[in-house]
Amino acid sequence: MKAEDLQEEIIICRCQEVTKAEVQQAIGQGCRSLKGIKNRTEAMMGLCQGRTCRRLIERMLAPYQQQAPVTPSYRPPVRTLSLHTLAEAKEDGEDAC
Amino acid sequence: MHADVVVVGGGVIGNAAAFYCARAGMSVILVEQQDILNGTSSACDTAIHLQSKSPGVHLAMALNSIKKYPVLQKEFDIDIHFKITGTMLAIQREEQLEVMKSFAARQQAAGLNVSLLDTVQTIAKQPAMKGAELVGSTYCDQDATIHPQNLTKAYYFGAMKYGAKYLLHTVIRSFRIEDNCLTGVDTDQGMISCRWVVNAGGVFAPFIGKMMGLDIPIVPRRGQILVTEPVPKLTNTIVNCAKYIAAKFRPDLLGNSVEDQLGIGLSLTQTERGNLLLGGTREFVGYNTKTTRQAMVLIARHGTAIIPALKQINIIRSFAGLRPYTPDSLPIISTVPELKGLVVAAGHEGDGLALSAVTGEMVSEIIAGQPVSSGIDLSQLSLARFSREDIDRFYRKYAVA
Incomplete structure (x- = not known):
């Protein structure tokens, strides 16, 4: 099923419980970037960091983007990491994180 | 138009x-x-600091502004999550104590309710700091947090x-x-x-x-921050450390260690969802907004040393912002x-x-x-x-x- 066929109230971002309608409302306000959607709806900011919803939201934005979108960077950590493990890691090594 | x-x-x-x-x-x-x-x-994080403002026009502006948020909230359609939480400034070493005493005295004179707490009082107020090596803290009950x-x-x-x-x-x-x-x-x-x-x-x-x-005359000063998973209420206040104040106002007084050069200073706030924002750095690296492994490790080390209860909590993300710094x-x-x-x-x-x-x-x-x-x-x-x-x-x- 295409993202645009989903019903309005369907949850797009499960972690933060953001609906398709909320993402569409942000686009309606002039938002044209993933970063903008994050700031306006808090989608993609939960535990999974947009693992599923990022692609869905990119597809929702695509028809409104005149140029190739600037893809936001991915930031560490790749998966959750305890602060103890991080604190014990070497500052310049390749271990743990 | x-x-x-x-x-x-x-x-x-x-x-x-x-x-x-x-x-x-x-x-x-x-x-x-x-x-x-x-x-x-x-x-950025969520703090509205008064304790980190230098007495004078800076603190006067902050005191004026902080009074406006509860009034603005009544007018706004959006919840800005404004909450008076207070700030605790952890003091780790004896030599920081005198500097912080005089900083606190100047803030008291400027109308801020700052008090000096010993180690026992500090941990009583902030149980998450149990087990940390501290000589005490300063505490102000007027600081607040807000949803940026x-x-x-x-x-x-x-x-x-x-x-x-x-x-x-x-x-x-x-x-x-x-x-x-x-x-x-x-x-x-x-x-x-x-x-x-x-x-x-x-x-x-x-x-x-x-x-x-x-x-x-404005240059970007990078601040790196770690975000944790949402957890039950861990901290009763914003937490900073004496080094944070030094890194903010007197980078020239910092030493030559890697930590000092990155401007590592503790800042900890908790959002309403429960995520902890743990910072941070103050670095002059132009318009580079990357997060670095070195800073992430040092932030975690410094943070867990002052707040040992952080150790078992997981981070889910890191980010960096550029603060507009003037002379x-x-x-x-x-x-x-x-x-x-x-x-x-x-x-x-x-x-x-x-x-x-x-x-x-x-x-x-x-x-x-x-x-x-x-x-x-x-x-x-x-x-x-x-x-x-x-x-x-x-x-x-x-x-x-």
């Missing part, structure tokens, strides 16, 4: 300026190259309610200047004729200044004698959230030709306080190849 006021920049300061100007009855257009919240204002994105959005929706228009994803080509007077802004969406321009560009304010032939750590809120119709409102470093309300109010009062109701001495915030020599020295010192 025509507007009384064109605000350049869609961060918390630009939106606050747009809100206060529109509320005062001016027609306002805000121009932003990206979306609102694209830079510093969405890459929601505050900016509250100004944004509020400004639109009063008729402000927003041109997002809009590039400014040039400014129209006639007889040393700004009269228009040429954008890729068309020309806007106007009577006033507010430069609220934050770390990009110097580029906007250059387009008008002005040098604005004296005070913002520039200023008209410019040689260019009529311009107000600069930029350079708040990490204090944009704290100072946004008073800044927005001052901008609208300056434009309306009224005396500033906060009573803040504008000469201390003027662009003219920096000599040509100051500006050159500043750029030489912080120029990043």
Whole structure:
């Protein structure tokens, strides 16, 4: 099923419980970037960091983007990491994180 | 297009300026190259610090601003999550104690309720610090936290309610200047004729200044922050450390260790969802917004040393924001004698959230030709306080190849 066929109230971002309608409302306000959607709806900011919803939201934005979108960077950590493990890691090594 | 006021920049300061100007009855257009919240204002923690302000105009602005948020909340349609939490400033070493005592005494004299706590009192107030090596802390019950994105959005929706228009994803080509007077802004969406321009560009304010032939001494200072998974309430207050104060105000007094050079200082706040924001660094690396492994490890090490209860909590993300740093750590809120119709409102470093309300109010009062109701001495915030020599020295010192 295409993202645009989903019903309005369907949850797009499960972690933060953001609906398709909320993402569409942000686009309606002039938002044209993933970063903008994050700031306006808090989608993609939960535990999974947009693992599923990022692609869905990119597809929702695509028809409104005149140029190739600037893809936001991915930031560490790749998966959750305890602060103890991080604190014990070497500052310049390749271990743990 | 025509507007009384064109605000350049869609961060918390630009939106606050747009809100206060529109509320005062001016027609306002805000121009932003990206979306609102694209830079510093969405890459920060939630603290409205009073304890981290130097006594004087800086603290006076923060005290004025913090009183405005509960009042603004009643007017806003969005919950800005404003909450008085207090701040605890952990002191780890004896030699920091004297410095912090005198800093606290100056703040008390300026009207802040700061008290000095011993180790037992500190841990009683902040059980998450049990097991840390501390000599004590200072505590202030007036500091607050706020939701950065929601505050900016509250100004944004509020400004639109009063008729402000927003041109997002809009590039400014040039400014129209006639007889040393700004009269228009040429954008890729068309020309806007106007009577006033507010430069609220934050770390990009110097580029906007250059387009008008002005040098604005602001350089970006990177702050890296870790985000944890949501957890039950861990901290009763904002937590900082004495080193945070040193890194903020006297980077020259810091040593040569890696930690000191990165400006590592503890800042910990907890959002309403329960995520902890653990920072941070203060680094001069130009416009680079990457997070680095070195800083992440050192932030975790410093944070868990002061708050051992953090150890078992997981981080889910890291991020970095650029704070607009000025030569004296005070913002520039200023008209410019040689260019009529311009107000600069930029350079708040990490204090944009704290100072946004008073800044927005001052901008609208300056434009309306009224005396500033906060009573803040504008000469201390003027662009003219920096000599040509100051500006050159500043750029030489912080120029990043």
